[in-house]
Every structure is written in C-alpha cells, then in structure tokens.
Amino acid sequence: MTALRVTPAGRGGGHRLWVSLPDGRDVAWYDRDSGRISLLSEAYEDGVRAALAPYVTGEVTVGPPPVPTASDLARLTLHPDDDLAPNRPGEALHAAVDGDSRRRSGRLRGLPRPDPRRAELAAQQRVGDALDGLDAAGWRVLHCVPLPGAALIDHVAIGPAGVLAVRTVAARGRRVRIADPAVATGRAEPEPLLRWARRDAERAAHALATAVRPVLAVTDPGRLDVPAGLGDVRVLRDGEIPSLARLGGVLKPADVEALYATARDRRTWLRL
Known part of the structure; x- marks a missing residue:
C-alpha cells in the first residue's frame, strides 16, 4: 500500500x-x-x-x-496570488524587518539599535495566534488584509459572533490609557487608534457588505485604562481573545464560510 x-x-x-x-x-x-x-x-x-x-x-x-457550495467553488477558482488565507500575522512586517536587519548587519559594527517594528510584529503574531485558536469554535481569520494604497487591516475575524476588524496595540508591559479617540502607550505620544479602528471596520463593512465591529487588541499591558462609553469599539487584552469562542447568535456556519470566501479574495479589498 x-x-x-x-x-x-x-x-x-x-x-x-x-x-x-x-x-x-x-x-x-x-x-x-x-x-x-x-x-x-x-x-x-x-x-x-x-x-x-x-x-x-x-x-x-x-x-x-x-456537492460543493458556492463558497467552495469560489475557493477553488481563486488564483493563489489573490488568496489572502496563507498570510501570516504581520505578513507585511516580516520582509521589511528581516531585510533591514540584513542591510544593517552589513554596514554597521557592534550591536545595532533594536528595531521597534519587531515589537509590533511580535504583538501581531501574538494576537494572530490567539485568533487562529478560535478555529475550532467556527471562526475563520485573515491577517494583514491589504487596502488600496499602503493601508492594512491587521486581522479580520469572521465567526458566530459576527465580523471583527482587529487592530493590534503592542503594550509590552506599559500602561495603556484610552481617551476616545486617542490611545497612549507608556510615555509615547497618543495616537487616534480608536478612529483608525473604526475606519478599518467601516472599510471592511463596505467590502463585505455586512456589519463589522472594530476591536482593539492590546498585548501584554501593564495596566489598561478603558473609559465607559466605548460601545462601538471592543477593547480586549490578548489573553481575553479566547473568550470570543463563547459568543454567537449572529452568523450561521454557512454565512461564516460564505463571508470568508469573499474576504480571502484580495480583489474584494482592492476594489474599495
């Protein structure tokens, strides 16, 4: 045999x-x-x-x-270059960080300065791995979803609780303070991350023709201060992501697969 x-x-x-x-x-x-x-x-x-x-x-x-479903047929006819499913968490950062590291090692003597993008990449990998862990609960996840121009959505999660556009925040043990729309991490200047997260969700909703909720996933915060009144944006620590497996009541399995088949096609997003 x-x-x-x-x-x-x-x-x-x-x-x-x-x-x-x-x-x-x-x-x-x-x-x-x-x-x-x-x-x-x-x-x-x-x-x-x-x-x-x-x-x-x-x-x-x-x-x-x-007999194949419509989503099965869409997957079978999707060109590999247009399939976003193989993307790793932080896909766009991998090549940039590794390439810069090789160039610096060839030019500089001694120890180079730490590349801050490595912390961002590690955070995206941590959140991405947690989201991928929801697979058994009926979730489908895409990473590093490209938008027109240079914009990206860190993660798009589609499951029984609906569709989520997830933006990652690398806290690395620092305090994270949220004052809508700004998010301050440690002593860094505040950034309008909530506005960006809402924009990600709006663009995803337009691309997929369905409701999408913005999520801010904070990795390893020393302290997380979240004010009341953020009903439209869900803020999660990376360790809380597995709790999404207990939520449901929004999408049926067939709806999840159909939306995933649409979302994994790069052309869906580049038409925005």
Missing part, C-alpha cells in the same frame, strides 16, 4: 485534514466539524482510514465528496 500523508488545512491544524499521495495528489479529506471522510478515490479507502486513525474521534461517515 502506498504511504499516504496527512496535512492540516489552514493554521493551528484547521478544521479539515487532507490525505494525499507522496506526489502531492489529494485522495481524501476529513472534516472534523461534520465527522465526514470524503473520498476522491474509493481505491484508497483502506489506506485513508488507516492514515486518519490517529486523528479521528467518534463515529465518522465515509463517502464521495458532498
């Missing part, structure tokens, strides 16, 4: 496991949410069952793939 390989779809293991041949051709997938193994070739059923045995929990059904 030819050895089969099992790989997850998406970050954090995803909700689907693909089974493929050594040459990369897929022969089946296991959807954890529905408990179904979809076979692309019945000839590999025994091998697929054996390969997935360590991952399967409870009863499963095995059969041919279900």
Whole structure:
C-alpha cells in the first residue's frame, strides 16, 4: 500500500485534514466539524482510514465528496496570488524587518539599535495566534488584509459572533490609557487608534457588505485604562481573545464560510 500523508488545512491544524499521495495528489479529506471522510478515490479507502486513525474521534461517515457550495467553488477558482488565507500575522512586517536587519548587519559594527517594528510584529503574531485558536469554535481569520494604497487591516475575524476588524496595540508591559479617540502607550505620544479602528471596520463593512465591529487588541499591558462609553469599539487584552469562542447568535456556519470566501479574495479589498 502506498504511504499516504496527512496535512492540516489552514493554521493551528484547521478544521479539515487532507490525505494525499507522496506526489502531492489529494485522495481524501476529513472534516472534523461534520465527522465526514470524503473520498476522491474509493481505491484508497483502506489506506485513508488507516492514515486518519490517529486523528479521528467518534463515529465518522465515509463517502464521495458532498456537492460543493458556492463558497467552495469560489475557493477553488481563486488564483493563489489573490488568496489572502496563507498570510501570516504581520505578513507585511516580516520582509521589511528581516531585510533591514540584513542591510544593517552589513554596514554597521557592534550591536545595532533594536528595531521597534519587531515589537509590533511580535504583538501581531501574538494576537494572530490567539485568533487562529478560535478555529475550532467556527471562526475563520485573515491577517494583514491589504487596502488600496499602503493601508492594512491587521486581522479580520469572521465567526458566530459576527465580523471583527482587529487592530493590534503592542503594550509590552506599559500602561495603556484610552481617551476616545486617542490611545497612549507608556510615555509615547497618543495616537487616534480608536478612529483608525473604526475606519478599518467601516472599510471592511463596505467590502463585505455586512456589519463589522472594530476591536482593539492590546498585548501584554501593564495596566489598561478603558473609559465607559466605548460601545462601538471592543477593547480586549490578548489573553481575553479566547473568550470570543463563547459568543454567537449572529452568523450561521454557512454565512461564516460564505463571508470568508469573499474576504480571502484580495480583489474584494482592492476594489474599495
């Protein structure tokens, strides 16, 4: 029997496991949410069952793939260059920070000054990882969503509680004071982060034709002062992000998948 390989779809293991041949051709997938193994070739059923045995929990059904939904068809026809799903948290910062580090190491002697963008990148990774952890609760997350010009939305999360446009704040143990629309981190000059977060949500709502709530995710604050009356902007510490898994009542699973299929297409955002 030819050895089969099992790989997850998406970050954090995803909700689907693909089974493929050594040459990369897929022969089946296991959807954890529905408990179904979809076979692309019945000839590999025994091998697929054996390969997935360590991952399967409870009863499963095995059969041919279900009829594709509209969101499935959109994903299958999406060009890889336009697919935002593979973006890492802080994707735009990775190349910039690494490239500058190599140039500085080639020009300077001794220890270079710390690059402040590394703290921002670390914060985006921390928030992004927490958001990706919501996958099992039915959330789909995109990172570093591009807008026309040089603008970006740090994270877009789509789940049972609705659609969130998440802006990251790197606190690094410092006090964060919020006085709408300004946010002051430590001794740095206040910035209108709440205004920017609302603008992110407005643009996302226009792109996706649905309600989007702005969220400010603060990583590792020494102290967080949030005034009353910020009903439109949700302020979370990064450690509070997992609590979103308990919220729901806004979007059904099919709605989540349809919106995610639209949101992962780069062209959706560049038409704004």
